[in-house]
Amino acid sequence: MTLANDTFQRLYLVTKLLETIKVVDGNILHVNYHQIRLEHSMKVLNYSTHYDLKSLIVPPKKGTFRCRVLYSNSSINIEYIPYETKKISSLKVVTDDNILYDLKYENRNSLNKLFNLRGNCDDIAIIKNGHLTDSTIANIALFDGEHWYTPNTPLLHGTTRQRLLDNQTIFTKEIPESTIATYKKSAIFNAMIGFVELEDGIIFK
Numbered sequence: 001m002t003l004a005n006d007t008f009q010r011l012y013l014v015t016k017l018l019e020t021i022k023v024v025d026g027n028i029l030h031v032n033y034h035q036i037r038l039e040h041s042m043k044v045l046n047y048s049t050h051y052d053l054k055s056l057i058v059p060p061k062k063g064t065f066r067c068r069v070l071y072s073n074s075s076i077n078i079e080y081i082p083y084e085t086k087k088i089s090s091l092k093v094v095t096d097d098n099i100l101y102d103l104k105y106e107n108r109n110s111l112n113k114l115f116n117l118r119g120n121c122d123d124i125a126i127i128k129n130g131h132l133t134d135s136t137i138a139n140i141a142l143f144d145g146e147h148w149y150t151p152n153t154p155l156l157h158g159t160t161r162q163r164l165l166d167n168q169t170i171f172t173k174e175i176p177e178s179t180i181a182t183y184k185k186s187a188i189f190n191a192m193i194g195f196v197e198l199e200d201g202i203i204f205k
Contacts, residue, residue, distance in 0.1 A: 016072045017042075017071055017103060019067075022192050023064070024065075025061065026060065030159060030160075035052070035054070045073070045103075056069075056078060059080055066080070067079075089199040090122050091186070091188070092123075092202075094124040094125070094126055094127065096126060097129050102156065128155070131153045134151075134156060140188055142183035143187070148170040151175045158191070160190050160195070185201070186198045
């Protein structure tokens with residue numbers, strides 16, 4: 001993709017930005033990581049408004065919720081959606097060399113189109129320029145028998161990804177599509193589901 005096309009696609013995507021934060025019994029989990037990403041996204045887009053998530057989020061005191069923060073340079077909206085874990089055990093490999101999702105945009109049309117190609121699998125593992133990136137909802141890690149590695153070519157730098165890297169629970173590595181089958185286990189992770197090993201793994205057919 002050329003720089004001009006990349007810029008055009010980003011302009012198309014930017015309606016609003018999104019943060020999805022897990023809330024359990026009134027506790028806002030890992031909010032500092034979400035604040036850092038929010039500020040990074042605002043900077044990339046040359047937005048000038050400042051939002052402080054800690055002061056803006058006032059969650060319910062009981063239960064597990066998906067705190068959905070939808071924001072732009074001119075507005076912010078926060079809602080609390082009761083959360084139930086959805087089981088994901090398999091990812092189908094799908095290739096798209098043009099997909100762009102470097103910021104957490106509300107506009108997920110390109111991801112949704114790829115998701116519809118999942119067949120009998122629960123989600124997809126996206127290959128871009130010959131390398132493993134993410135699923136449609138989470139970052140991915142592969143286990144080589146000693147360490148968990150996440151691709152150094154993610155579509156989106158997830159907050160849980162950064163936290164696990166900081167804790168040295170996972171490490172980054174170039175993961176070409178041709179090497180995926182050599183790993184022993186696979187997992188997905190995001191702010192809502194945590195770190196989940198895939199029972200059926202990454203499927204190529």
